[in-house]
Amino acid sequence: MDDFREIQKQWALWLRNPDGASPPANVSNKRLQVYNRLVRNNIESFVERGFPVLAEVLSKQQWQSLLQAFIEKHHSKSPLFANIGDEFVNFLETYTHSQASAISYPCFTYQLACYERMEVEAYHAQMSCIPPMVEQVECTPWCVNPSLQWRDFNYPVHTIQPQLIPNAPLPQPIFIAVYRVDCFDENKQFSSTVKFMQLNPVTMLLIDLLQRQPGLSITDMAVRLSEQLPQFSVQQLEQGLLTTIPDLYQRAMLFPFAN
Amino acid sequence: MRHSVGLGLRREFLSDVLASTPAVDFWEIAPENWMARGYEAEYQLDRIRERYPVSSHGLSLSIGSPDPLDESFVRQLKIFLDRFNISRYSEHLSYCSANGHLYDLLPIPFTEHAADYVAARVKRVQDILERPVLLENVSYYVPAKTEITELAFIQRVLEHADCQLLLDVNNVYVNSVNHNYDPFDFIAALPSQRITYGHIAGHFEEASDLLIDTHGADVRSEVYELLAFAYQQHGDFPVLLERDFNIPPLNVLLKEVEKVKAVSQALA
Numbered sequence: 001m002d003d004f005r006e007i008q009k010q011w012a013l014w015l016r017n018p019d020g021a022s023p024p025a026n027v028s029n030k031r032l033q034v035y036n037r038l039v040r041n042n043i044e045s046f047v048e049r050g051f052p053v054l055a056e057v058l059s060k061q062q063w064q065s066l067l068q069a070f071i072e073k074h075h076s077k078s079p080l081f082a083n084i085g086d087e088f089v090n091f092l093e094t095y096t097h098s099q100a101s102a103i104s105y106p107c108f109t110y111q112l113a114c115y116e117r118m119e120v121e122a123y124h125a126q127m128s129c130i131p132p133m134v135e136q137v138e139c140t141p142w143c144v145n146p147s148l149q150w151r152d153f154n155y156p157v158h159t160i161q162p163q164l165i166p167n168a169p170l171p172q173p174i175f176i177a178v179y180r181v182d183c184f185d186e187n188k189q190f191s192s193t194v195k196f197m198q199l200n201p202v203t204m205l206l207i208d209l210l211q212r213q214p215g216l217s218i219t220d221m222a223v224r225l226s227e228q229l230p231q232f233s234v235q236q237l238e239q240g241l242l243t244t245i246p247d248l249y250q251r252a253m254l255f256p257f258a259n
Numbered sequence: 260m261r262h263s264v265g266l267g268l269r270r271e272f273l274s275d276v277l278a279s280t281p282a283v284d285f286w287e288i289a290p291e292n293w294m295a296r297g298y299e300a301e302y303q304l305d306r307i308r309e310r311y312p313v314s315s316h317g318l319s320l321s322i323g324s325p326d327p328l329d330e331s332f333v334r335q336l337k338i339f340l341d342r343f344n345i346s347r348y349s350e351h352l353s354y355c356s357a358n359g360h361l362y363d364l365l366p367i368p369f370t371e372h373a374a375d376y377v378a379a380r381v382k383r384v385q386d387i388l389e390r391p392v393l394l395e396n397v398s399y400y401v402p403a404k405t406e407i408t409e410l411a412f413i414q415r416v417l418e419h420a421d422c423q424l425l426l427d428v429n430n431v432y433v434n435s436v437n438h439n440y441d442p443f444d445f446i447a448a449l450p451s452q453r454i455t456y457g458h459i460a461g462h463f464e465e466a467s468d469l470l471i472d473t474h475g476a477d478v479r480s481e482v483y484e485l486l487a488f489a490y491q492q493h494g495d496f497p498v499l500l501e502r503d504f505n506i507p508p509l510n511v512l513l514k515e516v517e518k519v520k521a522v523s524q525a526l527a
Contacts, residue, residue, distance in 0.1 A: 004373040005325035007403050011365060012357030024403065031401030034471065039363045046362070075359025079319030079332050080291050084362065124297040182298065189274075192299050 015039050016072045043071055043084065050085035051116045054109065057162055065103045069095060082124060089117050108155035108166060115157035118178040122147045122194045129182045129192070131252040137245060142221075143214035143257040144207055148179035150199065158196060175204040181252040197251065202229065203244065207253070215257040218245055262523035263497035265314060266516050267474075268307065272509040277306050281513055285312040287499045290348075291319045294339050304343055314347040314456070314499065315340060316425075320384065322394070323354035323367035323377050333387045340388065349393035349425040349456060350384075352377070352416060364397055368404035369412040378419030385422065393456050395425040398433040398472035409434070410448055417453050424449060426496070427458040428485040429478070433470040446489050457498040459486055459519055475504030477515060487522050495523060 013021040018036050023029065044067050048055050055063055074091040076084065092110045095101065125147035134140050154169040158176055177197045185191050199207065202225075209224055210216060216224065222238035229237065248254040265285035268276070276286075286307060293300050307313060317336070321329070340348060353364040367373050385392050396413055407415070417424055426449065435442035461476030478500070486498065500516050 004368040004370045004376070004404065007368045008323075008325045008354065008357050008365070011403060012361060015361060015365075027403070028401050031469075034400040034465075034469070035363070035365065039361050042363050043361075071361075076356075076362075077359065079321070079329060079356075079360060080295055081319075081362065082292075082294075082296055123299075124295055126295070126298060126301070128298045180297075190299055190302050192297075 011035075020072075040067075040071065043067070046081060046084040047088050050088065050120060051113055053116055053160060054112050057112070057160060057165060058105070058109070062103055062105055065101070066092075066095075066105065066109075069101060082120075085117050085120055089113050106165065107169070108157065108160065111153050111155050112157045112160055114151060115153065115176065115178075118149050118151065118176075119194050119196075121149060122178050122180040123192065125180060129180045129252070130184075131181065131249070132256055132258070134249060134256050137242070137249070138218060141215040141217050141257040142210055142245065142249075142254050144210045145179045145181075145253050145255055148177055148207070148211075148253060150175055150177040150204065150207060158198065175199040175201065177207065177253065179253060195251070197253065202240075203248070205229070206241075206244070206248075210254070218242060262495060262520055264516050264520045264523075265497065265499040266512060267316075267499060267501045267503065268313075269502070269506055271506045272512070273303060273307075275509045277303065279509075280310055281509065283311065283513070283516065285314055285497070285499075287314040287316050287501075288345075289318050290315050290336055290339050291317065294335060308343050313343065313345050314497075315345045315349070316395075316458075316499075317348065317350040318364075319355055319360065319362070320350045321354045321356040321360070322350055322352065322380055322384070323373065324356045325354075326356050326358065328380050328383060330383075330387060333384055337388050340390065346390060347393065347456065348388060348390050349395055351397045352394040352413065353397045366397070366399035366401070366403050367412075368406070369402060369409055370404055370406040371415065374407075374412050374415040375419055378416050378422075381416070381420035381422050385420075391423055392420075393423045393425040394420075395427050395458065396430050396434075397427070398430040398437075398462075398470075400437055400469065400471075402438070409438075410445060414448075414450065417450065422453070423455045424453045425456045425458060426454045426489060426493075427460070428489055429458065429460040429462055429482050429501075430472060432479070432482050432485055433462050433472045436468065436470045439468075442485055443488055446485060447492050449493070451493040454489075454493045454496055457486070457489065457496050458501055459483075459498055460501040473504055474501045478519070483518070483522050486519070487526060490523055490526050498523070 010024045014023045070091050076087040092113050096105050096109045127146040129147045152173040152175050154173050155166050177199055180192050180194050182192050218241045222234045225237050226234045263284040265287055266283050268286040268288050351364050355364055381392050431442045431445055459478055460474045461478050463471045463473040465471050500519055
């Protein structure tokens with residue numbers, strides 16, 4: 001290993017953990033602290049902007065120690081600043097479940113971070129999400145809005161705030177979909193809105209089915225869903241879908257499928 | 260002669276640019292702030308691109324990193340630059356990752372080995388991008404090692420990689436104060452034929468011997484003087500005004516662009 005790379009690694013070790021690692025040799029501490037400040041402020045501002053609710057509900061000490069642990073222990077792979085939040089969620093997944101920390105974090109920490117990240121991911125989805133027109137609901141093949149993501153949560157992450165902090169998991173998990181709707185406004189300006197929607201388990205199955213198999217018609221969906229929901233007949237499911245599908249289309253969660 | 264002066268494009272005033280299409284010679288973007296940022300970002304950049312030339316200035320290539328070169332990122336970068344038909348790509352003669360990203364620019368130790376290592380990586384990036392890479396002289400607050408001087412380090416990288424220099428005159432000024440050298444001598448010693456692009460920006464005076472390269476204030480008169488001196492020494496090159504913090508309204512920035520332009524016109 002070349003000497004210069006050893007120096008760089010020492011710098012990085014110290015920047016990640018200025019209180020624990022030894023500083024690079026023969027370098028003015030005052031000037032090194034400038035780098036410590038710049039690195040920390042930059043990463044912290046990205047994380048704080050990406051997870052405002054989590055930052056608000058954790059105590060200052062919890063939040064600061066979480067940020068410190070992220071900088072120290074996580075080795076971010078993405079060169080894109082927009083992905084720092086994703087790196088943070090990946091870090092939380094293992095870190096908050098491990099016993100590595102002297103400070104304990106609320107049990108919902110990771111799931112709340114996932115929820116907050118889904119909003120950013122919806123904004124960053126690359127495809128246009130302008131709902132196309134639909135002529136006939138019955139014979140249209142359907143697909144899911146390309147920005148839509150869903151996840152099951154064991155905590156009511158969508159209602160968490162400082163005055164409303166869950167202290168136990170929900171008896172049943174809930175499903176939340178997050179997706180983006182685009183439009184051109186009256187001034188022909190492009191605008192985007194991210195929407196959140198709690199879904200019942202049957203709708204969740206439907207969305208999951210259409211994400212895996214885009215292009216199904218209502219009849220196709222009824223047949224496929226009946227395999228997973230044997231308590232309903234295909235006819236009953238089809239009747240239900242004739243109300244559910246237009247509703248999901250109105251909400252721009254479903255789009256007509258175009259090949 | 261018409262001197263080309265551009266402005267760093269920020270989302271803070273992007274809608275004003277699209278609405279009023281001010282007379283700016285070109286815009287500069289950081290690819291890392293536009294890649295994988297969703298449909299709206301692509302849509303907006305397409306609109307800008309229809310009306311203006313665009314330069315790019317990378318932030319996260321980490322050309323001097325001890326970590327392996329992230330070639331998959333460089334390939335994504337090529338797709339992005341091709342997609343928006345951006346030919347000028349510059350980056351910092353710096354690194355921002357070591358055992359993972361730290362997302363801030365750190366000073367490469369000034370050694371011959373490090374210079375050769377960086378030069379080999381620059382060549383590789385140029386091969387993948389199928390574009391020249393322009394390297395920017397960066398500001399720094401303390402050198403990591405000075406086996407050779409900063410100037411010798413820059414010269415060696417440029418020669419061995421056979422690449423161009425983005426001369427950031429504010430960085431020269433900041434470094435001249437922080438490390439107590441003559442900024443005019445420094446600029447005079449740079450190879451004229453390799454200087455094809457320039458940057459100018461404001462900085463923050465933290466102490467009389469410590470300037471921080473914030474891009475958060477108006478350009479200081481000492482830095483304008485350095486730009487004029489650089490033109491005298493090395494001839495004309497396009498210059499970009501950077502402003503990344505405390506961003507004033509677009510019309511205020513456009514006045515500063517005019518001031519930058521006046522520097523080169525005064526010499527013509």
